[in-house]
Amino acid sequence: MSATMLSDTACNKNVQEIMQALTNLTSTMVSGFTQVEQIEESACIDAERPQQGIAQLVYAIEQGAPEAGMPFWRLRTWGMLIWQPVSLTLLSAYHLNISLDSLDRIALQQQHNYAIGFQLPKDGAFSHHTSTDKAIQTVAPILKQLCERYAKVLNEQTQARLPLLMAVLADTLFVTLERLAYQEIVTLSVPNKAEWVYQQGQKWCQLMGLNVPKTAERLRSVTINGERFQRKTCCLIYRCHGKSECSNCPHLLAKQKRSNLAGACDSQ
Template sequence: MSPSPFFEQLFEHARQITPYLDGKVALSSAPNQTDLLYFEQPCSDTIQKLYEELKRAHPEAGAAYWLTRTWTLLCWQPIYVAFVAIYACRGLPELRSIGQTVQTNFISGFQFADTGYREGKREQLIYAAGEQLKQLFDFYRDEMNQWVRVRPGFTNHLFADGVLACLVKLSQLTPELTRDEIRAHAKLWLNACGLPEKLAESLKSGHDENSLKLIRTSCCLVYKCQGRKLCADCPRHPDNKQPKRAVGIKTT
């Protein structure tokens, strides 16, 4: 069975973003497949296996990195799919029905068993996407909490940075959107995802009048891996640190 035109368009646009974002419709896939993550299907062991693989691959990086990388891998595809669907396809699939393929040290490839999707105004779709992403990520966190403590504050900053990074990419792909429009979209997304609106301030003006750059509020800790450096958008990067205010000395 070939996917509907909406899903064909969604998968094509997703692959143009990155070939790792490879989607398909798989109505007959068994939801309990061990290498697939499905909403409300037990997957704690599968996620822990990914964590342990990252630990073996980068023993020098430490537990904070293994946890951060695991969470980032769980969330990157659903966020990207939401953006591609809304901005490129003007619709939204049921994000909670997404199945994600777990590979060695990585999560790449997704599928939908539910081919239903909704249409509507962009703001409505953003709020629907935010609610579905919250539910999906809460489920992942509950599954991980069976074997490691995962604080909501920790995951929320990574969630927000993932959303804002997609908005920066959107601004690059759609130059007709002004910086103010992208910032307005950022506040919509953050509100929809139950995240603090003030995090939109992480979007900074770029080198020209319409470009934007992100200074993240979270660090992926990849610099702890041997041979790796700080990311350009990392808050720890020297270029992104706020200059200290000079303290004057009073003279009389």
């Protein structure tokens, strides 16, 4: 066997090993969150040509919750587009010290009005780094480019407000970091989980040109574990029949605050 063939074989084996390690990690987070061998064209959201795939996803979400209206449809679509790339990027950087250099060519799999399952290019590039920080610095601009491409198409199709989409992206980074910390999927650089989430979230936001959510500020001042991140943005799930707000929903907290104020006034 020639030296070139040996090199190609070793490279392919390396990619396979990395993909297997990554799939082992993703499947611990969400069932079905895994690399798939083939995605049918009718269910494919191709990052290089996302127009058709995003349009199909918006339509499926609309059909699943016609009562919710466009504000929910566009935010739900955005959440479906970014959650897997964000999770993959963070998992590979923190757990494997690897940057997914071909992330901007990812394909997402649509299942009804949801997106779960992904396909990275078989010739995809991975870079091993000597530290997590180097991996983050390499891959953050790639993740930013991918999300901006999705946002541009979604804006064209649904008139989404780009600042809102970027605020949701920042929230998603913090929520995902928190999940990695509290599920002990990654090794933390500081013992306090809330402090680690803030430090790392701030780093990602800086590298991706995002504003750090103001609600994250309180994570800096806590001295014990247990303080959780409060999202700044609302996904509007309450607009769907039979659905209620998430536990860290800013809309829910605002409603509870109004209720408490009203109760205090009534008791006086």
